[in-house]
Each structure stands twice: as structure tokens, then as C-alpha cells.
Amino acid sequence: MSRDERLFDKIEAYLRGKLPAEEAAAFEAEMSADAELSRQVRAQRIELQGLEWLVERDLRTKMDAWEREVEQAPTPLRVSFVRRWWVGGAAAMLVLALFGWWLLQPRQTDIGGPQPIVSTPDPATSPQDTPVKNVPQPPRKAPQKQPDRIAEKSSPKPPVVTKPQPVTPAPPATDYPALAAAYYRDQDFMDASAAATGESPLYGQALDRFKSGNYAAAEKLLAPVIKLNPNALKTKELLAHSLYKGGRYDAALPYLRELAASKDKSVAERSEWAMALTLLHRMPGQKPLLDRVLDKITSRPGHAFYRQADELKQKLK
Secondary structure (H helix, E strand, O other): OOHHHHHHHHHHHHHOOOOOHHHHHHHHHHHHHOHHHHHHHHHHHHHHHHHHHHHHHHHHHHHHHHHHHHHHOOHHHHHHHHHHHHHHHHHHHHHHHHHHHHHHOOOOOOOOOOOOOOOOOOHHHOOOOOOOOOOOOOOOOOOOOOOOOOOOOOOOOOOOOOOOOOOOOOOOOOOHHHHHHHHOOHHHHHHHHHOOOOOOHHHHHHHHHHHOOOHHHHHHHHHHHHHHOOOOHHHHHHHHHHHHHOOOHHHHHHHHHHHHOOOOHHHHHHHHHHHHHHHHOOOOOOHHHHHHHHHHHHOOOOOOOHHHHHHHHHHOO
16 A cells, blocks of 8 residues: 555545544644645545545435335235235135134044953963963073283373463553664754854853753753844754654644745754654654654755664554
């Protein structure tokens, strides 16, 4: 099944409410972050509603046709029913007449035949006066020997011992956060950011907080600057990485998506790689979006993070 078919099936399952709650929430987050995916969902919802309307209209047309056929054919059914009732009644009357005739027939008390002859024994030859003759007894047969059944009894078979089949251990589950931590290196992002010029004075203070591990303080210093100057790329990049290091991956993702579309090639390439690592923390729910980001990076061999993205892509297969 191609990727487009899997995406089509997933959108249809989402529209029909068949996705689990967690996966549906992840899919909605993906739609809010991907305008093209949101457009595909709207288009497929319109197609699905149109198809359901056509099916409903066709079913209603067939039901109307069936009702008209039933209304036009009541007379033959009634005639057939009356004919079947008349035949059944005649058969029942015939059975009752035969049964009454059988009841009126006379019953015989005997079955005929000669009467049994009762013979009276002659007292002269009564069995009491008849002497008993010595009748020789028939020779008794010697008891037959029972066949030796001991030999017939088979020796008990030893129980069959079945060796347990070796259980193939299941492959260990991928530790996505650990994998992201292995690929994230501060020098890949912050060294370039440290040399930024033309940024707000708060940028340097926020960078110091970031390097000391106080990511919440860095975020507080940078958030007002972004509101005043939304085009400050270095400030926005530092804010995105402060959110990432603070574990706020969903909040960092929109900033990284904006930076990935920047005309500054170095900022864009760094942000694409950072976005891939951020999505890695949201696996497996964000796998389709992560696959698209990695495919985009590996489609350009001159990308600054081509080797890392290709290696990560192979590990996720």
C-alpha cells in the first residue's frame, strides 16, 4: 500500500470517528501544522458527504418503487389466499369424516382361531408315582485355560516429552526520546546562533540563560522580543530551542516550521533538522510528518544534515 493510500485511509478513519483518541488528537495537531494536509481532509470530507447523499437518494428511490409495486398487487394475493384456505378446509373435513367412520365400526373381543385344549393328567400315570430312572449325567467339560494375557499387555509407553520451542524474543521497542537526544548537539545549533548580530540586547542575556540550562528564563526574555520583531530569525531560533530543551515540543514545532521556510539557507537547514528531532519526541503519532521531513532533507545531498537524516531514516525502518 502506497503512502497516499495509507494517508487516504487514515483521513477516512478520522472523518468516520474510528481513530483512537490519542491518534486523533495527534492527527488534528498535524493538520493544524500542515496546510496541505488540512486541505486534503476538507476535500475528502466533502467527497464522503456527497457519496453518502447519493447512496441515501438511491435507497429512497428503490423504497418508493417497492411500495408502488406492493400497492399495485393486492388482488392476486387475496385470491391465492382464499383458494388455499378452501383447499385446506376440504382436506380437514375429509380427515374428520374418515375418523368418524372408524369410530362407528364394531369392535371384536377376540382374534379368532381354535380354542386351546386343556389336558387333564391321568392319575394312574401321575408324575408322583413314576419311578425316577437313573439318567447318566453328561460328562463335564474341563475348564478351558484362559489365554495368557500377560504377554498381550503391552509394556507402558514412556511419556512423550516435548521440548519447548525456543521463544523468539520480540524486538525491543524503539526509545524515541533517547534517539533524539543522541542526535541533538548544541554545537549544531547554538554556535551559529551565538554569532548573531543585529539582535535585541536581550538576546545575549537569553543565550547565557540557555547555556546555563535555565531554559524557562531564556523563554521569558525572548517572548516579548518576538512580539515586537517577528522577523528576528536568530531570536526566534533561540526561543524554539529553549522550548525544545525545556520539553515543550508542541510549542517549539510552529517556530521551527516557520524557520524551515526561511530564505536564509543555514537557518532553514538547521530548523528542518531540529524539527525532525522534535517530531521524534512525538513518535509514533507523528510518523507521517516525520517521514516527510526526513524525505525532504535526504532528497538534497548537499543539505548540511543529509548524513544524519539518512542515518536516522534507516534506523526508523
